[in-house]
Amino acid sequence: MAPRVYGSNFGRARCNCSEGFEGNPYITNGCQDIDECQHPDLYPCHGTCINLPGTYRCSSKKNISSLPGLITIIAISAGFGLLFSVLGVAKIANKFKQRRVKKLRQKFFKKNHGLLLQQLISSNKDIAERTKIFSLEELDQATNKFDQNLIIGGGGHGTVYKGILSDQHVVAIKKSKIVVQSEINQFINEVVILSQTNHRNVVKLFGCCLETEVPLLVYEFISNGTLSYHLHGQSENSLSWKDRLRIALETARAIAYLHCAASISVFHRDIKSANILLTDTSIAKVSDFGASRSISIDETGVHTAIQGTHGYLDPEYYYTSRLTEKSDVYSFGVILAELLTRITPVFSSQSTESMSLASYFVSLIRDNRLSDILDLQIVEEGGTTDAEVVAKLAEACLSLKGVDRPTMRQVETALEDVQNSKVHNSHIKSVTQNVTTKNQSYNGNKGSEGTRLYSLEKEFIQSSEIPR
Secondary structure, eight states, rough: OOOEOOTTTTTTTTEOOOOTEETTSSTTEEEEEOOOGGGGTSSSOOOOEEETTEEEEEHHHHHHHHHHHHHHHHHHHHHHHHHHHHHHHHHHHHHHHHHHHHHHHHHHHHHHTTTHHHHHHHHHHHHHHOOOOHHHHHHHHHHTOGGGGGHHHTTEEEEEEEEEEEOOOOEEEEEEEEEEEHHHHHHHHHHHHHOOOOOTTTTEEEEEOOSSSOOOOEOOOSOOHHHHHHHHHHHOOOHHHHHHHHHHHHHHHHHHIIIIISEEEEESOOOGGGGGGEEOOEEEEEEEETTTTTEETTTTTTOOOOOOOOTTTOOOHHHHHEEEEHHHHHHHHHHHHHHOOOOOOOOTTTOOOOEHHHHHHHHHHHTOOOGGGGGGHHHTTOOHHHHHHHHHHHHHHHHHGGGGGGHHHHHHHHHHHHHOOOHHHHHHHHHHHHHSOOOOOGGGOOHHHOOOHHHHHHHHHHHHOOOO
């Protein structure tokens, strides 16, 4: 490389190597190329350094080295874009889903006669104060979405869950096991009956939810199990005779109320010890009205399909299909026999054949052999005399013909006398001889409001029985 000549103060030329070269410019080939790539501190390069005569360049590979970062940025941007798109679609889909769920709940509400039930509830202030129509969200929250661990029992018409409402009120929530219209109609029937029932010994209905295919019923929570549980060896603490007598009286009062004193007459149709709940203080509460039937005050019975529980079923009702208040009396007679003997309504004899407690009990009473079947605990507690009178009352209730049975009001009076130790065998005889078919003492007190309630109730039941 030719040396470059510069001026001088002394008039002589001064030579230097060209830029990018170094060495002695005064000799041939004295200026040599500088390898800039060997001095990155003086000649920075962020790519691949390539030396050139008098200069250097960085290879374009530096763009390749930054490509992963660029790809990452593009991927993140695309990811966020996709995420926002998915969230947007999900939000729209969720809105559509909520709309479908809302329409489905409205459909179930109408199908379950919610509008008519609202009219029935609003027609009476007392009923409106006692009965509430719950939303599904409220009951989902109360039962932790119907957790299986919260199941506390199951009757012939549904599964019962323990729940805690938002106001911390503990309740029992029942829903049907099988989704069939007949089951739904029975649930609705129970709502109608219990919404008009207010008695200390009838389980309270707080309300219902009609937004599901199967209606949900919300009751007061009864914590001490069923009478059947306490009578038949499943409970560690056996009921005393005094408690049994009181439970019998409280149950009789509840059934008599249903027959005679409610706003409409109600035949329970499934009276049994498993449907009598006990509180912590052993107060009896009659429950499970899914099979019940209500009738007008001028009717004494109704022809209907046979329904009930084996061992408690009235034989006259079974053979004639005619349901009367005396059918409940027969079932109550079986409960009296259970209280006296602690034997199940259907049991196995020594020959392993199934036997009916009702028929076996009556045969022993007629042969004056109560001691052969009487629970020894009653004898030990000195209740034999009262037990004999109650046994005679049970025999009267278990008469094969309904006309020979006492009314529940008469049964209630007889048990009150036993509890008050004022009873005589002649009183029981008079009870069975002076049987009346119906206690009509409340006829004049129904008024227009009672007629209106019955009219709505009948319309409600009839609409629930229309095939779909």
